[in-house]
Amino acid sequence: MNDMAKNLILWLIIAAVLLTVFNNFSVDTSPQSMNYSQFVEQVQNDQVRKVTIDGYTVRGERQDGSTFQTIRPAAEDPKLMDDLLSHDVVVEGKAPEQQSIWSRLLIASFPILIILAIFLFFMRQMQGGGSGRGGPMSFGKSKAKLLSQDQIKTTFKDVAGCDEAKEEVEELVDYLKDPSRFQRLGGQIPRGVLMVGPPGTGKTLLAKAIAGEAKVPFFTISGSDFVEMFVGVGASRVRDMFEQAKKQSPCIIFIDEIDAVGRSRGSGMGGGHDEREQTLNQLLVEMDGFEPNDGIIVIAATNRPDVLDPALLRPGRFDRQVTVGLPDIRGREHILNVHLRKVPLGDDVRPELIARGTPGFSGADLANVVNEAALFAARRNRRLVSMEELESAKDKIMMGAERRSMVMSEKEKRNTAYHEAGHAIIGLLVPEHDPVYKVTIIPRGRALGVTMFLPNEDRYSYTRQHIISQICSLFGGRIAEEMTLGPNGVTTGASNDIKRATELAHNMVAKWGLSAEMGPLMYDEDESHQFLGGPGSGSGNRFVSPETTSRMDKEVRRIIDECYALSKQLLEDNRDKLDIMANALVQYETIDADQLKDIMEGRDPRPPKDWNDGGPSGGARAEEPTAEDTSGEDELDSKRRRPSDPLGGSAGH
Numbered sequence: 001m002n003d004m005a006k007n008l009i010l011w012l013i014i015a016a017v018l019l020t021v022f023n024n025f026s027v028d029t030s031p032q033s034m035n036y037s038q039f040v041e042q043v044q045n046d047q048v049r050k051v052t053i054d055g056y057t058v059r060g061e062r063q064d065g066s067t068f069q070t071i072r073p074a075a076e077d078p079k080l081m082d083d084l085l086s087h088d089v090v091v092e093g094k095a096p097e098q099q100s101i102w103s104r105l106l107i108a109s110f111p112i113l114i115i116l117a118i119f120l121f122f123m124r125q126m127q128g129g130g131s132g133r134g135g136p137m138s139f140g141k142s143k144a145k146l147l148s149q150d151q152i153k154t155t156f157k158d159v160a161g162c163d164e165a166k167e168e169v170e171e172l173v174d175y176l177k178d179p180s181r182f183q184r185l186g187g188q189i190p191r192g193v194l195m196v197g198p199p200g201t202g203k204t205l206l207a208k209a210i211a212g213e214a215k216v217p218f219f220t221i222s223g224s225d226f227v228e229m230f231v232g233v234g235a236s237r238v239r240d241m242f243e244q245a246k247k248q249s250p251c252i253i254f255i256d257e258i259d260a261v262g263r264s265r266g267s268g269m270g271g272g273h274d275e276r277e278q279t280l281n282q283l284l285v286e287m288d289g290f291e292p293n294d295g296i297i298v299i300a301a302t303n304r305p306d307v308l309d310p311a312l313l314r315p316g317r318f319d320r321q322v323t324v325g326l327p328d329i330r331g332r333e334h335i336l337n338v339h340l341r342k343v344p345l346g347d348d349v350r351p352e353l354i355a356r357g358t359p360g361f362s363g364a365d366l367a368n369v370v371n372e373a374a375l376f377a378a379r380r381n382r383r384l385v386s387m388e389e390l391e392s393a394k395d396k397i398m399m400g401a402e403r404r405s406m407v408m409s410e411k412e413k414r415n416t417a418y419h420e421a422g423h424a425i426i427g428l429l430v431p432e433h434d435p436v437y438k439v440t441i442i443p444r445g446r447a448l449g450v451t452m453f454l455p456n457e458d459r460y461s462y463t464r465q466h467i468i469s470q471i472c473s474l475f476g477g478r479i480a481e482e483m484t485l486g487p488n489g490v491t492t493g494a495s496n497d498i499k500r501a502t503e504l505a506h507n508m509v510a511k512w513g514l515s516a517e518m519g520p521l522m523y524d525e526d527e528s529h530q531f532l533g534g535p536g537s538g539s540g541n542r543f544v545s546p547e548t549t550s551r552m553d554k555e556v557r558r559i560i561d562e563c564y565a566l567s568k569q570l571l572e573d574n575r576d577k578l579d580i581m582a583n584a585l586v587q588y589e590t591i592d593a594d595q596l597k598d599i600m601e602g603r604d605p606r607p608p609k610d611w612n613d614g615g616p617s618g619g620a621r622a623e624e625p626t627a628e629d630t631s632g633e634d635e636l637d638s639k640r641r642r643p644s645d646p647l648g649g650s651a652g653h
Contacts, residue, residue, distance in 0.1 A: 031059060031067035039070045043083050051084065054094040152218055154208040160338045161331030161363055162202060168322045169193065169210050172297060176214035176250050179295070190320040191287055194258075194313070195301040197324035200364030203301035206324060207254045210299070217251040219244070223260030226279045234261065234279030242286045242296070250295035258300040264309045280309060288316040326362055328458050329355050335363050339370040346386035354390055357437070358398075359458055369393050399450055403443040415481060416441045416449040417585035419493060421578050422480025422571060423451035423473055428600055429570050430469035439581075440590040448493065449585075451477075454593075464514045467504055471563040472570075474501040479568045480578060505559040509552050517555045523548065580604070 039058065042048050051060035056072045072080075084091050156166055175182055175189040182189060195203040211218035219241065226234040245251050255261075261279050287298060300318060302308065312318055327335060332355035340351060358366065370385075372393035377385045396402075408416070420439050427436045437454035444450060478494035485491075513520030523544045544552075571578060577599055584591050584605045595605035 031069040033069050036070050036073055039068070040080075040083070043087055043089060046087050048084075048087070048089050050090040050092070052092045052094060060089075152208055152212040154205065154212040156209050156213055158338060159202060159206050159209045160334035161327030162206065162324050163331070165195070165206060165322050165324045166209075168320070169206065172210055173213045176216050176252075176297070179250065189297065191296075191316065192298045192300065192318035192320070194305070194308075194318040194321045195299065195324050196305045196321055197303060198326060198362060199303050200362035201324045201326060202363045203324050204254070204256060205363075206322075207252070207299045207301065211252050211254075214250075214252070217248040219248075219251060219253045221253070221255055223255055223257045223262065226261045234275055235282035238279060238282040238286055245296045250297075253296060253298045255298065255300040257302060258312075259302045259304040259307050262300075262302075262308050262312050264307060280312070284311055284317065287318075326360060329359075332358055332361060332366060335366045336370065339367050343370060343374050344384050346384040348387045349385070349390065350387065353387075354394060357454055358394060359455060365397065369397060372396060395444070399444040399447065399452075401444065408443070408448070412448075413441060414582065414586055415485065415491065416493070417582040418480045418484050418578065419477035420449045420451045421581035421585060422476035422478075422567075424476075424581065424596060425574055425578060425600075426476035426567050426570055427451065427453060427469075427473040428596065429574070430472050430566075432463060432466040433469040433473060436593065436596055438590060438592050439585060439596070441585050442589050464508070467508060467514070468559075468563060471501045471504050471560070472567045474498075474504075475564050475567045476571065479564070479571050483568075483571060483575070483578070501560065501563070502556070505556045505563075506552075508559065509555045515555050515559075517558075518548075518552060523552060577602075 039048075039060075042062070047062055049061050049063050051058055053072075056074070057069065058072055059067065059069045061067050081091070156170075159166060172189060172193065179189075195206065197203055208218065221241065226237050241253065245253055261276055261283070263276065263280075265277050265280065298318070305321070313321070333351050336351040336354055340349070354369070358369070361369075369390065370393075373385050373389040376389040376392050377383075380389075382389075420441060424436045424439045427433050434453035434455045436451065438452045439450075440452075441449040474497040475494075477497055478490060481490045481494070508514040509518050510523040513522070581591070581596070581599050584595065584599065588595075588605075588608055590608065591599075591605060592608065595608070598605045
């Protein structure tokens, strides 16, 4: 409801109240009413001195000065005038009221005014004027939201974990603050900056920080807001957006998810959408056409730079690309410090340990960890967020929530303990493997148990020995089941272990060139350009003959067999430690790195530490399915693993 309608309703209410008050307190001065028969009788008795006839209404005055009023019947009474004159009654008539020309004009035009008002009201609603939102008649207007310099409180202090990206965009802030500093030397600031990075890395936050530091207006819009079902609407919105930006110059236009409108033209993927191409053409012209756009910097964000049109990325348009990648261990610590400032913390909180245990986490993931920790502390009625809540939140995000209500038989519980103990022992014995941090048989998510590995540092490349050790540890759980239950007692809990081990062995042979038999050649097609109509869009592998495929299969089988045999030998040589670790898991449900060290050194494991006594910290990912349900786990696994990590981070049952 708009302001005009609100004011009209308010005045109507006031008028109704005033009318009620006047009616209640007004003095009744109306003349006495009587019927027509009494009036005729009083006339004949000489009691009436004067009458005034106004149509059917007769008002009069008696001899004693009192007044009266009566209504003449519709039937004609020709004797009335004779009676009045014969009894010396003064008779007066009243001329009919004449309406002014303005009154008659108002009455005549009132229906037209009502119709016109209704029409204007609906037109205003359709154009979005009544509700503040766009309507069907405003589809040609830009949907960009303008944030003034006072509304943006975000600065570079609120952005962490992307120092290189901040350095790249700092000169944009300097230009917006003092353009003459660059212009007197003939320098021109880039017209467009494209921020590229995985989801949740802070691209939008960095763009707001630029506007907050520069103290300039900030237009924000999504790429999908340009395209509508009507032809030409997107191009019209682009024109309107730049016209508004010119009025606010210098300013920043931020287009989020620009790949929705900036896909490569004529790629054959996503359909030939003429409206989207017209919108893209208009955007290209506005950014670098005949008319200059001085003082307007366009910042766009996407996690799909491979699908963008080449004309969009040429110099003069988005001629600078800023990569906002996943933070490293030091960047994760800084991001945690930013988010931890918003919650009350206990004295035992160590952000560096949480950062070490969250490889591959984005800024959004770390913010979620802090938020989940605050929720855990609230459920436990605590005033401070301690390391225990942060560790629980991290484990929940990585591995899923604990399912302590899940009923497991003693046999299945012990089998899960042996399975996880097999993973842990192999991980501790093989070279170049990530250290084992924690082993648990508490069901989490879709896993009955989890063995978690904590890398000492972020890894960006992997040696052949590390991959071989990873394959060996993946088979540790299945071998432990086979040793304790026999060949016929092996369960389906190792299905994801087998899948991941096979993928690693295949990639060693077909992608990474780590097989002496096949040599340093790539046999799998490159899928990085499948959205641009590149080689990955074809069907089948064009580079591999049937004979080569057979050799590859034999080489993959050889690697798997050697790793399986090595893992089996290690577990047979350490059967006593396998039994001790499984019994400890059945007793404690979760054992940490110190207890694992006691077992591997031949001692009984110490009791679990309490967090207040300085418990361990860290974590890894649970990426294996339960024995009952293995569907869809590969999708979960790919989402939880960082893009640069071809290996997993944990093993489960």
